[in-house]
Amino acid sequence: MELSGLKARVFGALAALSLLGACTSGAQLGEERAELGNFRLGHAIVVAENAVVGPASRRAEPEAWEAALTAEIERRFGRYDGDKFYHVAIAVQGYVLAIPGIPIVAAPKSVLIVGVTIWDDEAQTKLNDTPHRITVLESLSGETVVSSGLTQSAEQQMQNLSENAVAAIERWIVSKPEWFPPRDEADEGQVAGAAPEE
Template identity: 55%
Template sequence: MPNPPVFRRPLAALLALGLIASCSASGENLGEPRPELGNFRLCYNIVTTNDAVQGPLSREADLDAFAELLRSEVNRRFGRYQGDRLYHLAMHIDAYVLAVPGIPLVASPRSALITSVNVWSDALGRPLNEEPEQFTVLESAGAGSVIGSGLTQSAEQQMQQLTRNAALRIEDWLASHPEWFEDTAEPAEDLETTTTAEAPETDPCAYVPAQHQTTQETPPEAAG
């Protein structure tokens, strides 16, 4: 399986994130499943953090925890889709800002996360997007964002909110490409019918990568 393209460097975008005042839509509530995702079923859910950049006016993040929270939020949002085709999401944390306490309404930085995503088709054994899709998500609107979340939230709470919003943005992106999830090819084997005499309990999605891995991985050959 070929290596996916190199993720774009986020340094230029980070320069604008220190005092951003706009806010992301909240990913706290899942809402209704998106019909555009058709036969989607999440298999591998991989997050890497190599070369992640800490932005200006930011607390330092525990990258292992950040990756674990993003995987958890992606599982929460996409685990409800039970289609008959398997897809993999390979994500990379490019950069982040976890707001530090500042002077309210004058120098209160906003938390932000830049992440890049590839979606892989298990049946095709390759990513469906030609280049990684990069998103910038911000903290949600609310009382904390008015005075700066650095004054009202812990670093873990900030990471939780950002990863929820990132999972929502990924869902919106996938929904904008319904052609990826249509019945245009032979479906991958359904999870309930993948058992064999040699491996009666084999689950094609049983592989779970280390939460803290620092090199970008692609879904294993076993997924194809």
């Protein structure tokens, strides 16, 4: 059966990207978080049942992607303690979980493509009309420099890609300060004067 337009584009992108290099790791949160005004995470919504599986890829259950990405959204965005709730919705569009290949000659990289929508809970509306596409590759490490297909399980590959995808989502929404109004000055004073947590 012929692939639909979107699925065909995603499949083509996966095929090309799986041969490229790795990207920066999103595993570490860092001591300082980005500035997101009055942001507080509401719901993390992840769907993966329509994901396109790229060429030469291991397969993963949609529920496994949903669990990995949901946990990573909560880990990264749970650090923000504003008073206004926003929901992060992710649709997994496609992925490659690299299988063992011939080192150097044919060592594919793992890839994840997601569509992201941010919802304003109070206004009950989407902040971006169409899902924002984010594509990430696996992080470079001693285990992935040849191919993660040789050294990592599918679960480890999914964790790596989930960390990188959610870090990329954070960078994207930080570039949209108009979406996240700053705290009221009174709130900022209370936060500044609050006793540090033990």
